[in-house]
Structure formats: C-alpha cells, structure tokens
Amino acid sequence: MSADPLLSVRSLSVDFWSYGRRSQVLRDVSLDVPAHRHVALVGESGCGKSVTMRAIMGILSTPPARIASGAILFDGRDLLRLRPREREALRGTAMSMVFQDPMTSLNPVFTIGDQMGTILKYADRRLGRARDRTERLARIHEVLGQVRMPDPERIARSYPIMLSGGMRQRVLIAMALLSEPRLLIADEPGTALDVTTQAQILKLLRDLVDDRGLALLMITHNLGVVREAADTVYVMYAGSVVEHGPTTELFARPRHPYTRALIDCVPKLSGAATFRGIDGSLPDYAAPPPGCRFAPRCPLAIGACARPPEVRSVGADHHAACWRLEEAA
Amino acid sequence: MSEALLEVVGLSKAFPLRGGLFGRIKGEVKAVNNVSFTLAKGEAFGLAGESGSGKSTIARMIVGLAAPSDGAILFEGRDLAGQVHGSGRDRAVQMVFQNPGSSLNPRRSIGQSITVPLEARGLARADVDQRVARLLDMVQLPADFATRYPHELSGGQKQRVAIGRAIAAEPKLIVLDEPTSALDVSVQAKIIDLLNDLGRSLGLTYLFISHDLSLMRNFVTRVGILYLGRLVEVGPVRKLFDTPAHPYTRSLIAAVPVVSDEEAALKPNEPVVDGEIPSPANQPAGCAFHTRCPHAFAPCETQFPDVVRLDAQHFARCHLLAPDVSKRVRAERQTTKQGS
Amino acid sequence: MSVAAARELPARVSIAYQNWHRFSRNPTAVIGSVIVIIVVAAALLAPWIAPYPDHVGAMVNFRARHLPPSAQYWFGTDNVGRDIFTRVLFGYRVSLLLATVVLGIAVPLGATLGLIAGYFGGWAEIVIMRLTDIALAIPPLVMALAVTAVLTPNLIHAMLAIAALWWTWHTRLIFSITRTLRQQEFVEAAQTLGASRFHILFRELLPNCASAILVKTSLDFGFVILIGAALSYLGLGVQPPTPDLGTMVANGADFLPDRWWESLLPGAAILFVALGFNLLGDGLRDLYDVESVR
Numbered sequence: 001m002s003a004d005p006l007l008s009v010r011s012l013s014v015d016f017w018s019y020g021r022r023s024q025v026l027r028d029v030s031l032d033v034p035a036h037r038h039v040a041l042v043g044e045s046g047c048g049k050s051v052t053m054r055a056i057m058g059i060l061s062t063p064p065a066r067i068a069s070g071a072i073l074f075d076g077r078d079l080l081r082l083r084p085r086e087r088e089a090l091r092g093t094a095m096s097m098v099f100q101d102p103m104t105s106l107n108p109v110f111t112i113g114d115q116m117g118t119i120l121k122y123a124d125r126r127l128g129r130a131r132d133r134t135e136r137l138a139r140i141h142e143v144l145g146q147v148r149m150p151d152p153e154r155i156a157r158s159y160p161i162m163l164s165g166g167m168r169q170r171v172l173i174a175m176a177l178l179s180e181p182r183l184l185i186a187d188e189p190g191t192a193l194d195v196t197t198q199a200q201i202l203k204l205l206r207d208l209v210d211d212r213g214l215a216l217l218m219i220t221h222n223l224g225v226v227r228e229a230a231d232t233v234y235v236m237y238a239g240s241v242v243e244h245g246p247t248t249e250l251f252a253r254p255r256h257p258y259t260r261a262l263i264d265c266v267p268k269l270s271g272a273a274t275f276r277g278i279d280g281s282l283p284d285y286a287a288p289p290p291g292c293r294f295a296p297r298c299p300l301a302i303g304a305c306a307r308p309p310e311v312r313s314v315g316a317d318h319h320a321a322c323w324r325l326e327e328a329a
Numbered sequence: 330m331s332e333a334l335l336e337v338v339g340l341s342k343a344f345p346l347r348g349g350l351f352g353r354i355k356g357e358v359k360a361v362n363n364v365s366f367t368l369a370k371g372e373a374f375g376l377a378g379e380s381g382s383g384k385s386t387i388a389r390m391i392v393g394l395a396a397p398s399d400g401a402i403l404f405e406g407r408d409l410a411g412q413v414h415g416s417g418r419d420r421a422v423q424m425v426f427q428n429p430g431s432s433l434n435p436r437r438s439i440g441q442s443i444t445v446p447l448e449a450r451g452l453a454r455a456d457v458d459q460r461v462a463r464l465l466d467m468v469q470l471p472a473d474f475a476t477r478y479p480h481e482l483s484g485g486q487k488q489r490v491a492i493g494r495a496i497a498a499e500p501k502l503i504v505l506d507e508p509t510s511a512l513d514v515s516v517q518a519k520i521i522d523l524l525n526d527l528g529r530s531l532g533l534t535y536l537f538i539s540h541d542l543s544l545m546r547n548f549v550t551r552v553g554i555l556y557l558g559r560l561v562e563v564g565p566v567r568k569l570f571d572t573p574a575h576p577y578t579r580s581l582i583a584a585v586p587v588v589s590d591e592e593a594a595l596k597p598n599e600p601v602v603d604g605e606i607p608s609p610a611n612q613p614a615g616c617a618f619h620t621r622c623p624h625a626f627a628p629c630e631t632q633f634p635d636v637v638r639l640d641a642q643h644f645a646r647c648h649l650l651a652p653d654v655s656k657r658v659r660a661e662r663q664t665t666k667q668g669s
Numbered sequence: 670m671s672v673a674a675a676r677e678l679p680a681r682v683s684i685a686y687q688n689w690h691r692f693s694r695n696p697t698a699v700i701g702s703v704i705v706i707i708v709v710a711a712a713l714l715a716p717w718i719a720p721y722p723d724h725v726g727a728m729v730n731f732r733a734r735h736l737p738p739s740a741q742y743w744f745g746t747d748n749v750g751r752d753i754f755t756r757v758l759f760g761y762r763v764s765l766l767l768a769t770v771v772l773g774i775a776v777p778l779g780a781t782l783g784l785i786a787g788y789f790g791g792w793a794e795i796v797i798m799r800l801t802d803i804a805l806a807i808p809p810l811v812m813a814l815a816v817t818a819v820l821t822p823n824l825i826h827a828m829l830a831i832a833a834l835w836w837t838w839h840t841r842l843i844f845s846i847t848r849t850l851r852q853q854e855f856v857e858a859a860q861t862l863g864a865s866r867f868h869i870l871f872r873e874l875l876p877n878c879a880s881a882i883l884v885k886t887s888l889d890f891g892f893v894i895l896i897g898a899a900l901s902y903l904g905l906g907v908q909p910p911t912p913d914l915g916t917m918v919a920n921g922a923d924f925l926p927d928r929w930w931e932s933l934l935p936g937a938a939i940l941f942v943a944l945g946f947n948l949l950g951d952g953l954r955d956l957y958d959v960e961s962v963r
Contacts (some may be wrong), residue, residue, distance in 0.1 A: 019690060044513035045484070165380070166605045194379035195540065195584045196602050203601070221513065224543075224586025251588060265514045267543040269585060269592040271567065277518030281483060392861050420863045432854040436876035442855075449863035491858075498862050 004076065005034035006215040007056065007095075007183050012070035014051055014060070016285070023285035025051050027239045027293075029070070031217075033183065038209045038216045040226040040247070043236035044262075046282050049219045052236075053185055056217075057097055058087045074183070089126045092119065095183040096176040101192050102168035106160040112171055113156035116140045116178060123179040143174045148204060166197035173204065183215045184208070191222065202229040223266055227251050232317075235259050238282055238293035245318030256320040258294050292322070300324040333403075334534050335368040335391070335422075335502055340400035342386050342558075346610060358610045360386045362558040363400070368502070373528065373535040375545045375566070377581075378555035381609045384538045387555075388506045391536065392424045404502070420449065423500040427507040429487035433479040439465075439490050440475030446498035460497070468493040468523060485516035489523065496527060504536045509544070521548055542585050546570050551642070554578045557609055557617040564643030573597055574645040576622045599623065616648065624649055691956055698952020704945025712761040719758050724751040727910045735928050745930040747921065753931065756912035757938045763913050764942065767828055767906075768893040774832040776886055779839025780878065784870045786840065787847025798844065804837045809896060817905040827906040831896055835889070842885055846878050880957040888950030891943035898939050914939050 014026040026048045033039045043049045054060040056072055058079065072079040074095065079087060099105040107115060120136050131139070137156070144152035147170040160168060169190060176184055189205060190198030206229060209216050220226060226233050227247055234244040235256065243256040254260045261278050280297035283289055289296055295305040302324065309321045342361040345354045361383040368374045378384045389395040391402055393409065402409045404422060426432035433442050443461050452460060462472040468489040479487055488508060495503055505524070509517040521544070528535060537549050545552055546566060553563040554577065562575040573579045580602040587593050604621050607613060613620045619629035626648070628634075634646040648654060692698050716722055720743070730750030738745040744753035786797035809831055816830035817823075850856060851874070859869050900906035901915030909916060914935045921932030 019687065044515060164605045164608070194606060195542075195586075196379065196580060197605055198586075199584045199601055222586065223514070223588050227588050228586045252590070262515060263588055265518045266588050267518075267541070267547045268589070269543050269546055269570065269582070269587055269595050271546050271570070274518075277522065278515040394857050394861065420861075422861075424858070424861050426854045426858060428854060432858050434855040434859075434873050434876070436879070437873070441872075445859055445864050445868070446862040448868070449865070494858070494862065 005032035006075060007033040008073040009056065010071045010073065012055060012072065013068040014055060015066050015068045016064050017066060018064055021286045024288055025239055025285055029241055031234050031241065033215045033217045035182065035215045036209060036213045037232060038206060038218065038230045040218045040220060040230035040233045041236060042220055042223060042226050042233055044221055047236040048239040049236050053187060053219050057185060058091060092123045093127055093179045094181055096181040098172050098176045098184065098186040098189060100187040102165055102172055103192060105172055106168060108160055111157055111159055113140055116175055119175055120178045143177050146177060147174045165193045166200060169193060169201050186216065186218045188220050189218060223263060240293060242294065243320040245315060249315055249318050253315065255314045255325055256322050257298050257300050332370060333367040334370040334405060336403040338365050338401045340364045340387065340390065340402065341398050342390060342395065343398045359558050359612065360609055364560050366553055366560065366563060368534055368536060370534055371532060373537055373549040375537045375539065375549035375552035376555055377539060377542055377545050377552055379540055379606055381557055381606050382555035383558040384555050385506060388424065388504045388538050392422055392504050420498045421501045423495040423498050424504045424506060425491050425495050425508045428511050429484055429491055432491050433487055435479050438475065439477050442490065443494045443497055446494060464493040464497050484512050485520060488512060488520055492523065496531065502534045502536065506538045542582060557612055559617060562645040568640065568643050574639055574650055575647050576624050577618045688956060695952050695955055697948050698956065701945050701948025701952050704941060705949050708761055708942045708945060709765065711758050712765050715758040715762055719755040721752040721755045724755050725759050725912055738930050744934045747931050748924065753934055756917060757935055759912040760914040760917060761942065763907055763911065764894045764897060767824065767897045768890045770828045771832045771835060771893050772886055772889055775835035776839055776882065779836030780843045780882060783840040783843025784847050784874055787844040788851050788870055788874065801837045801840045804834055807834060809834045810899060813900050814905060817900065822905040822908060824907045827897060827900050831893060839885065842881060843878050846881055847874055850874055850877055884950055884954045884957060887946055887953055891946035895943050
C-alpha cells in the first residue's frame, strides 16, 4: 500500500473573471485519489465538479479562469507548477479522461481504429515512443479487448454510427486506456445510457480498478451510481467539499445537512418519498455568503455559520465541514 | 370507478426505412407496436422504458405531434388519431417537454411564451396580463418574471414556466415527457411536488413518461413497462414493484441504482442482464426480449406471448407466466437462475 | 412558501450590456460602425454641410474646371467646374436610398418566403426553392442591365431590377435556419398549445432568425451600393445631373491619369462605404457566432 495517493488536490481555489467581476468558483477543494480505488466526486449542477476536473486535467480556459491558490499533486509533483509542455506530456498518457456523452464525443466520419490510432500516435510522440502502424493496430485491438468488446478487429473497422451507445462508451474508455494511464477521470460515465447498460459500464470500470490498479476519479450527479460503484465519495456544494468518506459509511451515516438533504431528495424504490426538495438556490459566486455557502438554505444554520466551517472528523476516514455536526448526528 | 378519459387501442407507429440508390423503402421500423392502455380521469399513469421503447413516440402521438400508423386514441370517446397539430386540434391534451431549455423560445419573454395558449383560446388582450400573473403564481414564480427571458432562469424555474404554459391552455390531460430528467435531484422533488398539487387542485390527469423507475414508483398509481415498442407489463405501481412478473421488469428494477440498503433489499434477485437493447430496426422474432432474457425457453424465440392476466389490474406478456406452462418448468427456470 | 425561494435569481448581467461589451472590443465591428455612421451622417446632413450645395444641380462654371484638390475644393472639381466633394456627399444620399429601398423590399419578401418554405415543407418548399434556384442562376448585374435597358434607365427601375433578384439570398438563408428550428421543442410546444400558423412563423421562428438577417443585411448594404454604382457607371442608373458616385467614376475615367481626382476620389468614396458595411456585418457576425457557440 503506497503512502501517498497518486492524485492529491490540496486546497484548490479557482476564480472566474467575467465582465470585470470575480466569481469564486472553487474554494479550498481537497481530494485524494489513490491507486486501486474508485473515488467519486458528486454534486449537482453548478457545484464546481466540472471545474475541478478540468483543473486537474489542465484544460481550464485560463483567460476567464484563474487558479487562485492550492496545488494539484500527481505522483508527488505539483501540476500547477509544471511548464505547459510538461503538463501536456502527462495528459492522455499518465492521466486520461473518459468523456461524458458517447453519442457526440466520437467523430462520425472516421473509423474507431482511425480515431484511436490518432490518439495513440500523439500520445506516443509525447512519450517519445515510436510505434509503426501494425504495432499501433495491435495495441488498439488489445485495448478494445480489455474493455470487453466482442470482435475487436471488426469494431476497429467500424464507424461510430454502427455502434450502440454502450459500445461507444466502451470505446471512449478504451481510448483513455491506450497509453496505460495510472489515473482515469470519468465524466458522468453511463449517464446518457440505459440503466442496464450503465450497470455494465460501471462493472467494467470497477474491474479495471481492481485488476489493473487504476486510480479512478468519477464525476457524477447520480447518488445511486456513487453508492453502487465507488469506494470513496466526496460531496461538493457551491465550490467546496462539504463531506467525504468511505461510501458505505457516508450513505449509512451522512452527517452534513446538505448530504442528508440530497439523499432525502432521491426518490425511494420503497415508495416512501418525501419530495421535500431543497429550498432556495445556489449562491451567487460573485457575491457568496461569508462562511458556509450552504447556510442560506440550511435548516440548521445559526449565526456561527457566517464563519467558514472547519473540516472535522466524524468517523473512520469520514469528514464533514459543518458547525452543527452534533445536531446532525 | 372513474370513467376512462383516454383510451389507447392498438396504437402502432412504423417509420419507413429508406435505402439504396434512390432512397427506396427497404422496410420499416416499428417504433410502437400494438400498444393499448386506458387512463381514468384524475389518475397518474406511467409509461416506463429505456431507449427504443417507443415511450416518447407514444407521447407525441397522443399530443398530436405525430400521426399513428394504426390504432385509435380515444379521448373522451372521440378518436384523436386523425388530427395532427394545428389550430383545430383539441387543446385539452397538453405536454410538458423534457428539456426546459429548448421548450421555451429563447427570443421571447416568459410572459410572451405563456400568452401563446391564452391568445390561442381567444382571451381578450386586456385580460392577458392578469391571467399570466395568476399562472405564474400558481407555479410559484413571482409575477415580475413575465418580463424575463429563459436564459435568465434556472432549469427548475424554466420547467415551472413550461408547466404554467401548459395549464394556461386549461387542459384535462397533461403528458409529462421526462419532465425532470434534465434537472438536479433537489429541484426535481419540488417540481414533482408542484405537479402533485396542481393535479389535485385542477383535477388533472397525467400520463408520465420516464426511464427513472424510482421516480415512477413515487408519482404514478399505475404503470406500464415498454420494451421495443410493446407493453410487456401493466399494473398498479405498488403491486408491480413488489412482485414484478415480467423478466424485463425484474431486470430493470434490479438495475436501478439505489441510495440505501433498505431499498437494495427490495430489488428482485436477478442477474445483470446481458447485452444491449437491440435496435428497433432489427427486432428479434417471437418475444422481443428473448435475446437477453435469463429465463428464455423454447416458445420465446418463435411466438410472441399473449397477454396473461395475473390479477384484476395486473397484466404481463410472457410465456413463463402463461397458465398452461407447467409449474415445474417455471420453478426449474427460476431456481436455475437464482443459483447462478 | 416557495415563492420567496423561487424568487432568487443570481445577479444578472443583461444581455444588452454583454453584447455591447463584446462589440466594443471587436476592432472590425467598431471600425465598421464608425465608417457607417460617418457616411450616414454625411448623407443625411449633406444639404447643410456641403460646401457648394448649388453644385448639385445643372450648373457649370467653366473657369473652375478640372481643378485639383485644394483648400477651396477639397476633392477638386470636375469637367464642368462642380465641387466633387459636395457631389460625393449627395451621391451618398442616392446610394443609401437605393440600398434602403432595395433591401426594404428584398429582405421582408425573402424572409417571408424562406419561413414559409422552411416551415411547411412539401409543395411550398418545392415551389419556392426551385423558384429561388432559378432566380439565383441569373447574375444580378446582367438582370439589372436587361431591365433598365428595356425600360427607361432611372433610379427606380434600377432599384426594382436589383430587388427582383436580391430576395433570393435571404430566402435561402432563412429557409435553412427555419428547417432546423422547426424541430425545436418550443415550436412543437406552440403547435400543441394551439398557436396559429401566422403566430408560429412570425412570432416564434422569425425572432430566432433576427441575428442572421441583421448580419446579412449589413453586408448586403455594401454589395447593393456597389451594384448600384456599377449600373450608373454604365449609364443605366441614376441619370445626370443628379450626382451619383458611379456616374462620377465613369465621367472622370475619361480624364485619367492626369486628372485622377475626378474618377478616383468618387471611387474611393464607394470603397469607403462598401468597406464600412462589410466590416460592420463581419463584426456583427463575430458577435453572434460567439453567442451561438456559447
């Protein structure tokens, strides 16, 4: 068991500048993704999970966005201090991304083999390797096999339109695996797919983590998927991580008021729905509330919530950022 | 027992498949195949299914955006099937679309969008503003939203506007096509709450289309499960979820991601279903589900199953459930699968 | 209950302000607007700001013939002694009038036909689009030549000739936009809500075409002015003694290269106005492209 996690985001804060106004989009976000683990970053739209993901991959558009402070450690090196070329050398090689929508992420006029070949060619170039066409094709077939595609040769010769949604999603995963990455970031995997297909994709990701020792960071808004697939979960709200811990523990004993409210919002298969929802809406990032950003909507908010809450331990490896943890127990 | 407000009989929709050099018709895609169900006044009926199930096509036919190839849509006794959209169309059937971002005209203000059905009904100009304000109030939005534009509103607020616009037409039946799929779960609950309230206060009947079974479980009173254009099971929601009969229903419920252990215990014990939904253009013969069904046996490949009545209100189409299939065969199939 | 909660909207930056902000930072757009404003102002104020307003009519001053540009005659004088600068200003009036009338006919006509063809499809589409194809096959200049040669050459006939073909571009443009738009859910919603077809065409679809129409019309101003100038260069547009830029270029061409100002300065004036509208149109297109990408 290695000491330091492969990916470690430490107190990352990101601002967005637009029309002369500053929006504090991420505030002090920290998360760890060790090898052999499936970590989920869950939150609703606008919570900042996409920004976090882009910051890690280094694809944030830095004119409107600006990294205000913090560090992103990958294998001990701070990605934010690297030169652009060094950063680019890592992208698509040691760390790669699986995109969200398999229906639109593939170029319809090129075959799967062509698209994967291009990716592999550029990744090799960044790594300083040279593979000829036959070797590339062999690698492509190998990876398609790893994502459990029947008949990889035929798939490589096919166009995206000939493949179903689930197969396209597997292709996207295969593309990310081409240069044997150590960290995989998956953006809403399976969200655009049927529930039965999504279950298969999640199982595939699980096996990749277990068998190949990948570190997997999954970004999603779907709590059910998180509970069934991830080892560790980070819950984000309005640019901060409000609670994190092992999945079973967090779902069994959610401690932050937002986490509890969110779990309550999910309709239950038992039919015991409360349909309460969460009143209010996200704060204005340009003029956020001082202290806890959930306070305006929180049923337990008190005066002390005007100060940013401390992160405190509430269980084994389980932490939450709230002043009222005792009441929420 | 309330009388039927909507009766769908043998509804089918086939799309021609064109191919070849001159775009000749090669065959057809049966998106909806002989679907029948009824809605009683005031009830909420759900149609659940995944991609290719035909649920959206059914919704569009009922609302008049598509014409059926076969079958009848009887609304209060009158057949709507012939009438496609237009100003002559009966406005008593309205729809709330899935994507609130695209169902509101981005270049028109909220007030102008809500005014569309009011003008269509011939409301006097002087009364329009007042009515718009009242409608906004009914969907819990402040009256000054009338001058705002869709891009200024959040997803949940836009969907409220869409609902307000639909009820402005004073409909009797509202078809809800995945009304909350594009929304966050915290907003979803409030929209569902609003729909429940309005349904009660205005005496509305709902046809609820969704792929989200957990949501279905909590909103509708009866539900129908669609697979590749066919209704494979219909029944009262509690009964169907507690004792799902059709193998597809069981697989579907088993695959739903849940957030608690109590719910996980409620799911049927089914293996993860294999493969993917076949394309509607290439439907398997016999029972469409047989290629993926863990319990398929001889008749499934060749014969399409008849309707089996399991209960007063609970029906399914599956060979395994037919009364003449011997109990032994049935038990055999089920034990084999549970053991594996 | 939830009214207060639903009332919360994030502080918004109005769309108009955002557009202005981007527009004012786009050099093309700014330069184009400045030029257009100058030309329009010059044209509108010509009777008051022109140094020699009476040189517009039939007037000759043989002692001041062929004078080069100077402090007294900024653009010099022509072969009968008239101040070229004054005539250029009045020439702008003619050009802008021509373009306004032509586009005032062509754009509404073209847009309406495009909407009808795009929304209804079927026979309407076939008839309208094939008609458009036929009209597009005829070069506007040739058509204008033919028309004005058959009828008496004057400004009105020139305008009608150009308008008779110009609507086709707009029809094509609006047709393709409408075809995509008609499948949008807000159009379907209008249908189910019982909106009349007139309403759907002009209140739902047309506003979404507005930015495209604006861009194209801005660019068109420049092109129509050029065609108008070409027509009058050939003697088929505005007739003397009304000042017109094209006619001035034609007349002055006889005296090239010694008395270059008589032909080149009116030519430069044409270039100036066409450039202005072109830049403005491009700038608007950049503005709206970004918007649609976002």
